[in-house]
Amino acid sequence: MEPIHIVIPVFNRKEHTKACLESLRAQTNTNYKVTIVDDGSTDGTGEMLQSDYKEVEVLRADGSLFWTAGVNLGLRHAMKAGASLLMTMNNDVIADEHLIENMFRWHQKYPAAMLGALEMDVHTRKPIFGGERLNWLLNRIDHVLDILPEEEQHGLHPVTHLPGRGLLIPKAIFERIGLLDQDRLPHYLADYDFTHSARRAGFQLFVNYDARLYTYPDESGEREIRREKSLKNYYKHLFDIKGGGNLRDFTRFTLKNCPTPYVPFHLANGYVRRIFGYIIK
Template sequence: MARVSIIIPNWNGAHLLPGCLNSLRRQTFSDFIVYVVDNGSADNSLDLLASSYPEVSVLAHTSNLGFSAAINTGIAADDSVYVVALNNDTEIDIDWLAALVDAMDQYPEAGLATSRILDFKDRNIIDTIGDGYSLTGLSFKIGSRCRNEVVETQPFDVFGASACAAIYRRRMIEEIGVFDVDFFAYMEDVDLSIRARLAGYRCLSVPDAVVYHMGSASTGGTASAFSVRLTVKNIIAVIIKDVPSSLLPRVIATAAATQVGALFQCLFLKRHPWLRKNLKAYGQGLVEALRQTPLMLRKRREVQRYRRISASDLKRLVAHSEDLRRRYAATHFPSPSPSSRSDPWSPT
């Protein structure tokens, strides 16, 4: 049994897979197995894998079950010590996996770790060094559109791990559960990160684990009706499912104010053109969030059952992620990417 399982969800990504899989072949750390979980691709993904990548284990679904279900399929395939989620629209540095495994071995209290993810086209620009979370209910990319040279040299704490290229301790997953399939896609990694932090696990950013990311290559790269609907729904799901009771009134109030403010700017100040274009999808996301509220309330009981930290502890973790965002903002490039997660409805 390999020590690490690398799980790559794929949906019509035959044009992306060679870059990702070829870079995996060059890794200095070799004790891993690769699972490509195909979500009913209609292109030649399966033929490509069979003919050119015999070392890859293919787990094929007949339809698109979403990112969460794909990762969970790979998690269930074996009993490796570590599980890695990796997007198919990435290429990775030769020492990427070695750096992630070394960090997890060095810090046994860490349940998950994220990579230093750089822009695929301009590799002097950071895509993200980790996820942040705010009491508005919105997540954000730490370091997005900042200069690459400002990154720390040693592993350091961040709030959450972007599932674009993250490693998870299987023991932690067995305790807190796998990715939530009711999220389908978007915010599923934020949900898992919050659950991990509530359970008392550290989350690390590993600067030496370098990944180059195209960004939403499978879903088009811009805010779409699909991404807006799911992100709005899942923002609310995270709040209901994960936020401790003592913080819940504040987060609900600030989240509602933030959403109303965004809608006001969209409708009356003509800002947020991506939202104006997707107002119907936004409304659909709100309706779906209301419909699934009873389900998220049931899941909330399980999350609170294994919670080991206080609401005050969670507030400190949130404040730390905000501090990191402000620290990196000083090195921000003048034209932020439209795919930045500071814009909460953009695909990542």
């Protein structure tokens, strides 16, 4: 079977990258290739990759890409080299040893579908994200983990969108809808936008509960902004390219994906949540 080509954008956080790559080395199925897009790291990441991970292909950039353009650079490179099955992954995750094995197993049953991974807290080893289902009419997101009995937390479960960490994507999806929208969504929401677009194009989206990733829930850029609340961080939350409440990106995402009759309500509700949510939480 064609290998999975894994694309990982990185900028510093060398130890996270090391832990991620070590977890991939420990996979029960090693039919994969890794391409790292090193976007100008200054903490020794490049030197570590060159000396310790010679099996990893490294594309170097100048620090101007952010997440979406970094992923697209790696995807274009992999597909030019003949990749037909791709996976986007962040460097701040640790792959369960059966991740690749169980992605292949379900891909064989649903070869045209996009598959996400079940996310586990790296510290508690408990599931923290198992997919979401967005109802545009009610402006509500249902978290699959909250409604799924524990005994059913295995196999595939349908969702409306997926995050880009540990996301298995057949090449046919890119051929139908193109790459991620790096111009309008350079960092956050590009993965959700891409997967919404794929679903509208007729592709199925599932979270694969048998394929697990361990994540660091308290170490995202948005968590750091919220951890030390200040006017400066409030501004970053709403307007910075890495701000989780970025109003520009939320507006672009909504106008592109929300059914037209629901746009005003969705925008108003989203603005309130972002403007006041930082203060309340």
